[in-house]
Amino acid sequence: MLATALLLAAMSADPAAPIPIYLGTGADGIYRTTLDPATGELSEPTRAAAIARPGFLAAHSSGKKLYAVTEGTSVTEFTVAADGSLTETGEASVAPGGAKAGPCHVDVMPGGGAVIAANYGGGSVSSFPLSADGTLGERASFVQHEGSSVDPKRQTAPHAHCSTPAPGGRFAVFADLGLDKLFVYEVDPETGALSEHSVADTPPGGGPRHIAFTPDGRFAYCCLEMGNEILALKWDGDAGTLTSIETKPTLPEDWTGGGTTAEVRVHPSGKWVYVTNRGHNSIAVYGIADDGSLTPVEIAPATVEIPRGMNLTPDGRFLIACGQNTDDVVTCSVNMETGRLTPTGSRVSVPKPIDALPLPTR
Numbered sequence: 280m281l282a283t284a285l286l287l288a289a290m291s292a293d294p295a296a297p298i299p300i301y302l303g304t305g306a307d308g309i310y311r312t313t314l315d316p317a318t319g320e321l322s323e324p325t326r327a328a329a330i331a332r333p334g335f336l337a338a339h340s341s342g343k344k345l346y347a348v349t350e351g352t353s354v355t356e357f358t359v360a361a362d363g364s365l366t367e368t369g370e371a372s373v374a375p376g377g378a379k380a381g382p383c384h385v386d387v388m389p390g391g392g393a394v395i396a397a398n399y400g401g402g403s404v405s406s407f408p409l410s411a412d413g414t415l416g417e418r419a420s421f422v423q424h425e426g427s428s429v430d431p432k433r434q435t436a437p438h439a440h441c442s443t444p445a446p447g448g449r450f451a452v453f454a455d456l457g458l459d460k461l462f463v464y465e466v467d468p469e470t471g472a473l474s475e476h477s478v479a480d481t482p483p484g485g486g487p488r489h490i491a492f493t494p495d496g497r498f499a500y501c502c503l504e505m506g507n508e509i510l511a512l513k514w515d516g517d518a519g520t521l522t523s524i525e526t527k528p529t530l531p532e533d534w535t536g537g538g539t540t541a542e543v544r545v546h547p548s549g550k551w552v553y554v555t556n557r558g559h560n561s562i563a564v565y566g567i568a569d570d571g572s573l574t575p576v577e578i579a580p581a582t583v584e585i586p587r588g589m590n591l592t593p594d595g596r597f598l599i600a601c602g603q604n605t606d607d608v609v610t611c612s613v614n615m616e617t618g619r620l621t622p623t624g625s626r627v628s629v630p631k632p633i634d635a636l637p638l639p640t641r
Contacts, residue, residue, distance in 0.1 A: 298592060299363055299638045300599060301327065302608060303336040303347060306630035311363050312608070314637075319597040319610040319623040328357055328365035335384045335588075336636040340391040344413030345638070348373075348382035354396055354407060356415040359638065369415040373398055373405040378421070384441045384489075389448035393419070393471030397453050402437025404453045404464070408471035420473040428459040429483045433505065440504075441489045446496030450476060450519045454487035456504060461487060461512075463519050479521040481510055491545045491552065498571035500552045502529070502540040509543065509554050509563070511571050527573050529554050529563040541587045547595040551576065551618035555586040555600065562586065562600065562611075564618050579620040582609050588634035597623070601632035608632050 297313035302324065304310060311327040314320070333347040333355070345357045345365060356369030373396050374380040381400015387409070388395065394407040394415060403423045408416040424437035438457035445452055445463070451473070453462045459481045464473040481487045486505030492498070492514060499521060501510040511524040529540055538558025545552050545567075552573070554563045560583065564576040583602025590599050591613070598611045598620060608629050611620040 294594070297322070301336055301345060301636045301638060302601065302629050302632050303333045303588070303634035303636070304629060304631050305332050305334065305603065305633050307331065309333050309336065309347060309357070309365060310629050310632075312627060314592060314597065314599070314610065316592065316594065316596070318625070319612055320625040321608060321610060321627045324608075324627050324629050327363060328367065330355060330367070335634045337386045337394065338636060338638055339387055339409065339413035341413060342638050346385050346387065346394055346415065348385045348396055352380040352382070354382065354385055354394060354415065356413075371407050371415050371417055373418065374401060374403060374421055378403070378423070386442050386444055388444050388451065388466055392468055393466055395442040395444070395451050395466070397439040397442040399438045399440055399456075402439055402455065402457055404439050404442065404462070404473065406466065406471045406473045416471070419471040422464075422473055422475070424455055424458060424462070426458050428457060430486070430505065433457065433486065434459070434484070440487065443490050443492075445514065445516065445519075446492055447516050452490055452499070452521070454490050454501060456486040456488055459483055459485060459487065461490065461501065461521055463521065465519065476519045477521070479512065479523070481523075482506060482508070482526060485510070488540060489543050491543045493545050493567065494547060494549045498524075498567070500543055500545060502543040502554045504539045504541070507538060507540055507556065509540070509552065509565065509573065511573055513571055524571050525573065527565060527575065529556050529578075530559055531578060534559055542589040544589060544591055546591060546613070546618065547593060553589065553591070553598065555581065555589045557585045557587065560584055560586060562589065562598070562620060564620065566618060576618050577620070579611070582622050583607055588632065590635040590637065592637065599635040601629075601635055603631055603633060606630050606632070608635065
């Protein structure tokens with residue numbers, strides 16, 4: 280997520296240039312659309328690459344390489360052509376032979392020196408070196424998590440759910456839903472190898488899913504999938520540690536229909552944080568105070584069913600939401616004074632969209 284934020288900051292200075300958006304799916308490929316930065320309107324999507332259930336995506340800082348995880352055992356590398364099409368140019372296994380894998384999330388360390396991946400099915404984490412041009416190397420690390428937590432159905436084993444670079448590029452954070460823990464690993468800048476550095480506990484039974492950092496690197500926010508909460512944390516970049524500040528609910532007090540959180544994103548201004556609620560089909564918005572604490576702003580309708588992935592444009596003026604069950608992607612305008620969301624009316628069809636990733640314009 281941090282790598283994505285840095286990537287967005289490097290996009291074309293032309294405010295009128297359409298923003299390329301790549302969409303990971305639980306279907307038959309990676310799709311591409313563009314967003315009009317004046318209106319938030321999305322173009323008709325086209326399939327950029329045929330690959331089964333590519334799910335979450337990440338990009339090299341050059342914008343010329345894209346990486347995807349599938350529900351299989353690998354990270355796949357794609358080269359981005361001038362017309363936006365993708366060509367598969369590499370693949371590396373996330374786990375040694377015989378080990379359970381099930382990768383679910385991928386990101387790139389700042390500077391483009393390594394790819395990191397979280398393996399939900401096997402409860403492990405992996406890393407891979409990248410060459411200067413973004414070519415994917417063979418696996419540098421595989422670390423198996425161990426243990427369980429309090430929920431008898433979903434937490435009898437580890438389930439690593441996200442791989443997120445921390446500010447500064449020295450550390451990466453992996454949220455493990457099955458253990459209720461946030462693991463901080465140091466990433467070797469030369470080899471991409473991981474070494475465990477610190478661990479932060481999260482509320483029992485909450486199920487940490489994804490984490491996002493503020494642009495200034497002082498705070499982080501983790502959505503608790505099972506607890507329907509957002510956890511605010513203080514990040515100490517020198518010590519490489521996370522410390523809990525508080526939790527806030529993501530659903531209305533009178534809601535009894537259940538659900539789970541999915542994605543968390545911090546606004547480029549650092550003023551607000553957004554969390555998607557599956558089941559309630561909404562996006563919770565919070566203001567970020569100087570001490571990292573949160574003030575609820577609104578719980579806005581997502582206008583899609585099961586909003587799984589969600590992202591913001593580099594200028595923070597639009598939010599993109601993926602409707603996994605309604606096979607559509609929509610945009611909302613962001614009020615730059617309050618952080619509140621308003622649907623733009625733009626809606627495009629994509630099969631089982633999971634993740635939305637902007638790339639630099641070229």
